[in-house]
Amino acid sequence: MAxxxxxxxxxxxxxxxxxxxxxxxxxxxxLDHICSAVEDHMASGDSFELAFALVMSNFQQYxxxxxxxxxxxxxxxxxxxxxxxxxxAGLVLLLxxxxxMTSLIVNPIIGFHEASLGTYIILIQSLQICICLLLVIAMxxxxxxxxxFAKLDIFSINPFPASILFYIIPIIFLGGIWMxxxxxxxxxxxxxxxxTNRRLAQYAESSIFVFLPLIFLWPLLSEVLFRGIxxxxxxxxxxxxxxxxxxxxxxxxxxxxxYSFLHxxxxxxxxxxxxxxxxxxxxxxxxxxLAELQHIVYIVWAxxxxxxxxxxxxxxxxxxxxYYSLAGLSFLLTMxxxxxxxxxxxxxxxxxxxxxx
Amino acid sequence: xxxxxxxxxxxxxxxxxxxxxxxxxxGYQITxxxxxLTGGKISVTEAAIYPILHKxxxxxxxxxxxxxxxxRVRIYYSLTPQGNSKAKEKITELGEYLKTxxxxxxxxxxxxxxxxxxxxx
Numbered sequence: 001m002a003x004x005x006x007x008x009x010x011x012x013x014x015x016x017x018x019x020x021x022x023x024x025x026x027x028x029x030x031l032d033h034i035c036s037a038v039e040d041h042m043a044s045g046d047s048f049e050l051a052f053a054l055v056m057s058n059f060q061q062y063x064x065x066x067x068x069x070x071x072x073x074x075x076x077x078x079x080x081x082x083x084x085x086x087x088x089a090g091l092v093l094l095l096x097x098x099x100x101m102t103s104l105i106v107n108p109i110i111g112f113h114e115a116s117l118g119t120y121i122i123l124i125q126s127l128q129i130c131i132c133l134l135l136v137i138a139m140x141x142x143x144x145x146x147x148x149f150a151k152l153d154i155f156s157i158n159p160f161p162a163s164i165l166f167y168i169i170p171i172i173f174l175g176g177i178w179m180x181x182x183x184x185x186x187x188x189x190x191x192x193x194x195x196t197n198r199r200l201a202q203y204a205e206s207s208i209f210v211f212l213p214l215i216f217l218w219p220l221l222s223e224v225l226f227r228g229i230x231x232x233x234x235x236x237x238x239x240x241x242x243x244x245x246x247x248x249x250x251x252x253x254x255x256x257x258x259y260s261f262l263h264x265x266x267x268x269x270x271x272x273x274x275x276x277x278x279x280x281x282x283x284x285x286x287x288x289x290l291a292e293l294q295h296i297v298y299i300v301w302a303x304x305x306x307x308x309x310x311x312x313x314x315x316x317x318x319x320x321x322x323y324y325s326l327a328g329l330s331f332l333l334t335m336x337x338x339x340x341x342x343x344x345x346x347x348x349x350x351x352x353x354x355x356x357x
Numbered sequence: 358x359x360x361x362x363x364x365x366x367x368x369x370x371x372x373x374x375x376x377x378x379x380x381x382x383x384g385y386q387i388t389x390x391x392x393x394l395t396g397g398k399i400s401v402t403e404a405a406i407y408p409i410l411h412k413x414x415x416x417x418x419x420x421x422x423x424x425x426x427x428x429r430v431r432i433y434y435s436l437t438p439q440g441n442s443k444a445k446e447k448i449t450e451l452g453e454y455l456k457t458x459x460x461x462x463x464x465x466x467x468x469x470x471x472x473x474x475x476x477x478x
Contacts (some may be wrong), residue, residue, distance in 0.1 A: 009428035028409050028423070028430045035429055036385040037403075058404050067404040075411035176471045 002042035004035055009190070012038070012052070019064045026071055032066060063314035083233040085246050092250045095132060099175050099256070100303060102128045122206060126213035133221045140229060151157060160278040161348060167341040171270075172290045174330040176298075176339070179263045181327040188307070196307040200299070208300045208301065215296060219288030225270065226251040227275040227284055235276060244272035267291060277345040364399055369409055371399070372450045373418075375442035381422060381435040384410065410434055418443050425435070 004012075013027075014032050021027050034055055035226060041051030083091060158272030221320045226247050234243035254260050271284035298304075298312050314323040374391055376382060381391070387406055391399055413419045418440030422433040436444060 003427055006428050029432055031429050032431045033385045061404055063404055067407055068410035071411045073407050075415040170442055
């Protein structure tokens with residue numbers, strides 16, 4: 001029985017990779033299959049080159065690619081890749097544990113140095129997010145049995161009508177106005193106020209560039225985890241309303257902060273709905289980046305030192321009646337723009353991928 | 358060679374039957390066995406068995422064992438107890454189906470009489 005050399009095996013492996021096979025077990029299967037067939041031919045006297053050519057000609061055009069697609073389609077619909085509500089809750093818990101564990105290491109350092117380390121705190125938070133993101137991707141990659149990062153089905157980047165951007169951008173700006181009003185109704189504890197004040201004092205020294213990694217990384221983690229994985233999974237198991245509700249809820253509690261719960265919940269529903277209607281993470285990613293950017297521009301610009309100063313618009317107008325009228329008006333305008341966005345998206349063909357299993 | 362539609366529906370049963378006759382088999386071996394046992398009449402496209410094997414594994418009907426062969430890894434598939442009962446069930450099912458088909462296509466005097474009415478003598 002002829003045995004292939006290291007170089008010959010490598011050549012066959014390259015051929016398989018070039019045909020786009022990235023499912024690890026299937027790659028092993030096909031490599032062994034082709035090698036065995038080549039060895040059979042060589043045993044009857046053919047040269048390696050001839051044997052290899054004969055074996056490959058036995059495959060139909062695109063057969064290997066089709067086999068991979070079929071394998072993924074057949075095997076795909078199980079486990080964490082399409083998480084249900086319980087598994088999604090498990091993922092949020094895992095995120096908590098991860099953040100808590102990294103905080104155990106990071107917090108003592110911050111505690112010692114107080115405000116002087118303000119800049120580094122934000123960078124360390126970015127690092128925490130990076131670690132979480134890498135773990136999430138590694139997990140998805142394992143569950144999906146997919147070696148190629150680019151092909152992972154958690155980065156849904158599909159074309160969407162660009163005209164919705166004309167509505168999304170003002171929606172973020174208007175949301176920034178009325179959501180401050182919503183937050184003023186949430187009761188705040190003294191401890192939370194002290195914490196916010198301390199953080200604001202630390203932020204006051206930082207330049208906006210320090211926040212940049214956070215502005216781009218945190219939305220990336222959120223979108224991949226809460227939309228690309230959880231919502232995508234739940235849309236296949238529950239009705240769209242239920243799926244968007246739960247993915248938004250998990251997103252809202254993921255930051256551990258009761259003060260940000262409400263506006264995260266609302267942005268979570270908005271992002272979830274955008275993802276459901278466009279099957280693309282880009283619009284919802286943009287929403288979070290813009291909202292985050294706006295928030296941080298407020299902070300860097302106005303340099304608030306007290307939590308009461310976070311109500312920028314109310315402070316700016318210096319009158320509650322003016323502010324709440326403006327908030328009400330911007331809320332109505334937001335609803336109008338949402339309705340316009342829906343009109344644009346209604347003209348798009350519906351997304352078959354999200355039909356119930 | 359039989360038409361694709363006929364083979365497609367029975368490929369799963371063929372694979373399960375082969376695996377229930379052997380302790381463990383690898384992909385190429387299964388393809389070759391199908392070719393040999395059916396005298397080449399059932400020749401599936403070279404790699405058609407792999408999606409089925411992976412699906413069976415994901416469902417817990419098969420377990421795998423990886424063995425290093427020179428520079429490559431060979432994956433051996435074998436039936437789990439759950440897979441064994443599924444194999445039995447599928448094989449019986451196909452047997453029953455074939456019996457029904459036999460009955461269906463067997464010559465029936467009634468049918469012949471009926472057709473002879475229409476044929477001009």
